[in-house]
Every structure is written in structure tokens, then in C-alpha cells.
Amino acid sequence: MSGILEIRDVEVTFEVGPLMRRRSILGVAGVSFDLHSGETFAIVGESGSGKTTLARAINGLQAISTGSIRFDEQRIDTLGARSMKPLRRRMSMMFQDPVGSLSPRMKVGNLIAEPFRIHGIVDKNPSVEVPRLLSLVGLTPEFADRYPHQLSGGQARRVGVARAIALNPDLIIADEPTAGLDVSVQGEVLNLLNDLRERLGLAMIIITHNLHVVHHVADRMAVMYLGRFVEVGDTDEIFRAPRHPYTAALLSANPEPDPDKARDRIALPAEVPSLLARPAGCEFHSRCPWVAARCKSEAPDFVQSETRKVACHTPLELGARPPEMEVTQ
Amino acid sequence: MTVLAIKDLNVTFSTEGGRLHALKDVSFDVPERRIVGVVGESGCGKSTLINAILGLLADNGSIDAGSIAFEGEDLTRLGPAKMQELRGQKISTVFQDPMGALNPVLSVGRQMRNIQYRSGRSRSEKDARSEAMLRQVRIPDAQAALARYPHEFSGGMRQRVAIAMALMMKPALLIADEPTTALDATLEVATIELLRELQQDIACSVLFISHHLGVIAELCDDVVVMYAGEVVERGTTRQVFHTPRHPYARRLLECDPARQSGRTRHLPTIPGEVPDLRQRPPGCVFATRCDQRVDACDKVPPDVAVESGHVARCVLAEAR
Numbered sequence A: 001m002s003g004i005l006e007i008r009d010v011e012v013t014f015e016v017g018p019l020m021r022r023r024s025i026l027g028v029a030g031v032s033f034d035l036h037s038g039e040t041f042a043i044v045g046e047s048g049s050g051k052t053t054l055a056r057a058i059n060g061l062q063a064i065s066t067g068s069i070r071f072d073e074q075r076i077d078t079l080g081a082r083s084m085k086p087l088r089r090r091m092s093m094m095f096q097d098p099v100g101s102l103s104p105r106m107k108v109g110n111l112i113a114e115p116f117r118i119h120g121i122v123d124k125n126p127s128v129e130v131p132r133l134l135s136l137v138g139l140t141p142e143f144a145d146r147y148p149h150q151l152s153g154g155q156a157r158r159v160g161v162a163r164a165i166a167l168n169p170d171l172i173i174a175d176e177p178t179a180g181l182d183v184s185v186q187g188e189v190l191n192l193l194n195d196l197r198e199r200l201g202l203a204m205i206i207i208t209h210n211l212h213v214v215h216h217v218a219d220r221m222a223v224m225y226l227g228r229f230v231e232v233g234d235t236d237e238i239f240r241a242p243r244h245p246y247t248a249a250l251l252s253a254n255p256e257p258d259p260d261k262a263r264d265r266i267a268l269p270a271e272v273p274s275l276l277a278r279p280a281g282c283e284f285h286s287r288c289p290w291v292a293a294r295c296k297s298e299a300p301d302f303v304q305s306e307t308r309k310v311a312c313h314t315p316l317e318l319g320a321r322p323p324e325m326e327v328t329q
Numbered sequence B: 001m002t003v004l005a006i007k008d009l010n011v012t013f014s015t016e017g018g019r020l021h022a023l024k025d026v027s028f029d030v031p032e033r034r035i036v037g038v039v040g041e042s043g044c045g046k047s048t049l050i051n052a053i054l055g056l057l058a059d060n061g062s063i064d065a066g067s068i069a070f071e072g073e074d075l076t077r078l079g080p081a082k083m084q085e086l087r088g089q090k091i092s093t094v095f096q097d098p099m100g101a102l103n104p105v106l107s108v109g110r111q112m113r114n115i116q117y118r119s120g121r122s123r124s125e126k127d128a129r130s131e132a133m134l135r136q137v138r139i140p141d142a143q144a145a146l147a148r149y150p151h152e153f154s155g156g157m158r159q160r161v162a163i164a165m166a167l168m169m170k171p172a173l174l175i176a177d178e179p180t181t182a183l184d185a186t187l188e189v190a191t192i193e194l195l196r197e198l199q200q201d202i203a204c205s206v207l208f209i210s211h212h213l214g215v216i217a218e219l220c221d222d223v224v225v226m227y228a229g230e231v232v233e234r235g236t237t238r239q240v241f242h243t244p245r246h247p248y249a250r251r252l253l254e255c256d257p258a259r260q261s262g263r264t265r266h267l268p269t270i271p272g273e274v275p276d277l278r279q280r281p282p283g284c285v286f287a288t289r290c291d292q293r294v295d296a297c298d299k300v301p302p303d304v305a306v307e308s309g310h311v312a313r314c315v316l317a318e319a320r
Ligand SMILES: Nc1ncnc2c1ncn2[C@@H]1O[C@H](COP(=O)(O)OP(=O)(O)OP(=O)(O)O)[C@@H](O)[C@H]1O
Pocket: A014, A015, A016, A026, A027, A045, A046, A047, A048, A049, A050, A051, A052, A053, A054, A096, A275, B155, B182
């Protein structure tokens, strides 16, 4: 296995607020990880934790303020648009908003042929490629004549997959690839991505809120909170024994499809801190059931073992319950 | 009492390739004070159903037959002005992306005041009510929050603000289309608990659309399962989740990755394709993908009541 992607200490800064009162916030606040060919890496974390921003930074769509990004051993965060273009062909991005990311005036057939045009690929015949790609994602050829607004959310998502795989990339970054899909189509899309991963040895980053999906598709995963990774490791191991309190709460919250299931949840206060006012010390302390005095002033370093990194002063032991056990229902 | 009664609803879109029959003979009720979940294949017509109820079908769409009775009044016969009056007052909505419901250039307080334009309250009464509503959805420091703009809230809080706004006028019916998909599991659970609490408080009914079967199981009293524009099964959440009677409903539940006990790289799917909705098959709409198909399936299957309140549109449902 060779490393296809190497991310080191990446930060992304945004300027926010009215002109006279500009302030900067850290959308991504120091993220490092490696990705190998043929590997699937999942990023979970709540809305606004910086997942999309990180994905855009890797893809060169978002400038980073600190750190470095290497793709296939080549530093890419410093490349200009021109030198980035041939690389982007090997790195494709499935965007989060399926309908919004498709130009409304183009028919599906043209949208799917667009990557070939953009990258000047003339040896592929669109009238062959478009139906082939449509059928790969489970759509009939007649969809080539539809406009995006005539598609359901799920159909638009499949068009997005078809575009992403059109050029046989080495890396796919899929931002919520199955949000809005029913479980059967979700399975189809994930199986399809997985087949491609196996056949072509491509690497994949999947961003998703669906923990059941993560469990089945990802080799390794990272849990993001306020722009940082708070836990990174082998997916199976994290599901078996989460060590960061936020990860434990996430996994315990996961709704199960059984109306009579007894639920034993780690309840968290719903108030997520603003990026404009990051909590001092451990940034999770305002919601952490295990918070101790030290957590409020001292930021934890990563506790690192062979296969796991956890940013917490006192990582959880297997099956740990919060101090005053709060159980919902 | 039934808040919303949909009866034999048929909706078509005119397209280049002919008329697309997006909803076919859809019937179900949303009873008073109940949360009804709608699940089904992507493209089965959930958004079309909502748009039909709200009177917001695309220009190329039309209601060809059937009725949508809201508190006894047929919405398919109401004019646009009357419909607009209902929306936001008696029927309100929450969508996946709360930014769609919020105006980015107005403060939250201002927007919440605007919704109450017909309430006859004074300005300070309105603000007090807005503040109370924000407190109810657990926005910290609710009074200061009124002065803030939508982008100054995180995604989860924004969704709560949208819910507060949707419930402001105490609607009789709340329609929620995937309101929690953008939230992480902890906030998703917190949001559905909140919805349940507010629903009981306000005593409204909810029509809740989601692909997340876990969320449906946890939140909803009743479930409607749709496939290719038809309601193929409906019943209480327990009836449908524990003893699904339509082969599609059964397969759908089996495909949930949450039900795969071991870790698998190859997730189960339902082989085959949804029929072209411009040429619906003459018999059962699921026949091309059904592994229990018999000769009788060539004819349109009846709606079979397998138990009180539990209905499946399948010839086999009768046999048992
Ligand atoms: N262009 C921008 N200008 C200012 N702030 C931004 C910009 N883009 C993102 N942000 C902020 O950066 C943070 C991270 O946003 P991002 O979209 O990466 O989150 P996310 O984890 O993808 O969330 P979601 O799950 O809701 O998609 C958020 O607080 C967001 O408001």
C-alpha cells in the first residue's frame, strides 16, 4: 500500500462578520492524516465541524492557511489552478448538494459528458459513455434527456456519481454521497463505489452523518468536532470501543430501525459552541459528561496508540458510562 | 378526527416523452395528534406528494383525480390565494436545508415577528412570543438570539430556529421533509425528541418524510410506504416494522445497513429497476422486482386490510 494522500496540520481560515467588524474563524483547525490507495476513510462529525471545508481544501477548491497537502507525493496546496487541473482529473469530488451542483440548463446527458469535455478527452464517444455511466448508476438511458429539476433527489445524486466516476479517478471524495437516498439505492451507490475501489484500487474519502454506513464501508474513520479530529482509528475498533466522549455519544445516539428498541443513550447538551467563541481548554468540555476541572483550562494532546489517536485527557475504557448516568427513555 | 385525508390522489407531469404518472391512487390519513412517517424509494413521489398538498406543484404537474381534505376542506379546489393563507399558518413546513426557510438578510427576531403579522399582537407581545418559542427549542440566550442572523447559528441550531418558526402559529399540520438529514446523530436524536415534545404541546399532526428508518421507527406513530408513486403499505409503525406484508416494504427494511449484523462490504439492495412512470405496468407496480410474483399479479392488486389500520396493496396479503 502506498500513500496517495498526506495531510499535515491543515488549517482553513474564514473571514466573517460585517466589513467593519471582520473576524477570522478556523473552519479547519489543524488536521493531519494519511490515506492509502484502495482505502476508504470516513469523516463524521456534526454540521459545521469543517468536513466539507476539509474536502474542498484537498480538492484545491479552498485555500489553506497553514499546513501541507500531498497527493501522490506531490505537494498540491501550493499549485496554481493550471497545474492543478490535470491532477483534478485523478481526484474527483461528489458534492454535498446534488441538485445545486448540477447546472440547471444542461440536460443529464451533457452533464455526464462534461468531465470528458473539460479535460479535453476526445477518444471517448459520449453516445457510448453516457448510457454506460447511466446504467452503472442504475438509471435508464432516457434520463439523458432530463433536466436536473425533473429529477428526484435520489436520481440527481446518481447523476453526481456518474460524473464522479466518468474519468476513472484515483481518489474520490464523496461528501454525503447517500444523503436523501433510500436504503436500497444507498446500498447500490455504496456497492458501486466499493466495486470501483476494488477494481481500480482507488482511494475514497466518505463524509457522512450515517454511522451505519460508516461501519460497513470504511476501513478507518475520523470524528471531527469544531474543525479538529478528536478521534481517528480503525472503524471496527472505534465502533467496538469508542475512546473519545463525543464519539461514544455519537455511537450511542444512532437511531435503530426498531420501534421497541430499548435506548441507552449518552445525552449531550444540544448547544454547540460557536467558532467565534471556541471554549478554552478541551473544546468539547462544554458538552462533555466526563468533564473534569483540568479540561476547562488545558487542551488535551493526542493520546496515541498503534491504531488509534484520541484527543482527550482521560480516554474512555470499554463500556464506560457517564458519571451521572443519563438514560433517555 | 382526521386532519388530513388523502383519497385516490393522482398526479401527472407532462414531459417530452409523454405524461409521467408520478402519484397513482394514493390514499391515507393523517389523524389528529399523530406523527405519520413516509418512506420509500428515491423518486417514489414523496416530494410530489408534499407539493400537491401545499399547492406548489411544478408548472408541468397537475392533479388529475382525487382529493386532499384538510380539516374537511378539499385543498385541490382552493385557489392560490386561499392556499397561501393556509401555508405558514395552519400548515407549516420544515425542510432539509433550513436556510431555504430563513431569510439571510433579516435577523431571526424580525422574521419571527413577520410570521405573526396576522396575530393582532403588539410588537413587544410578538417578540416575547418569539423569545419563548426559541427558548422552547432550547436556543441558549434566546433574547440575544433574536438579534442574530441565520448564518450566525450552527446548522443544528438553524434547524431548531426553523422548527420554532414553523410551529410559531400553532399549525394543525407540520410537514417535515428530511429535517434531520444534515445533523449528526446526537443532534438528530435531540431534534426528534424536541419535535415529539412540541407536537404534543401544540397538539398538531406531523407528516414526516425520511429515508432514515431508525428515525422513523423512533419518532412516528404510523408509517406509509411508497413505491413508484403508489402507497404499497400503511399501518402503525409497529405493524409495518414488525410484520411488513408487502414484499417491497419487507425488502426495504431488510436493506437497512443497520440490520446487517456483521460488517459487510456488500450491502443488500433490491435488484431491478423502478418502472418507467410514463408507461406504468398494467398489473402490480412492483412485479418486475418481486420475488413472490404469481399470475394474479398481472392485474392491479387490491388494497387489502390485513389488520385494523394495516393495509397492503398486494395479492398475497389476502392469502394469509
Ligand atoms: N465561505 C465561508 N465563509 C465563512 N464561513 C464559512 C465558509 N464556509 C464554511 N464556513 C464555516 O466553516 C465551518 C465549517 O463548515 P463546513 O461546511 O465545512 O461544515 P460541515 O462539517 O461540512 O457541515 P455540514 O455537515 O453541515 O455539511 C462552519 O461554521 C461554516 O459556517
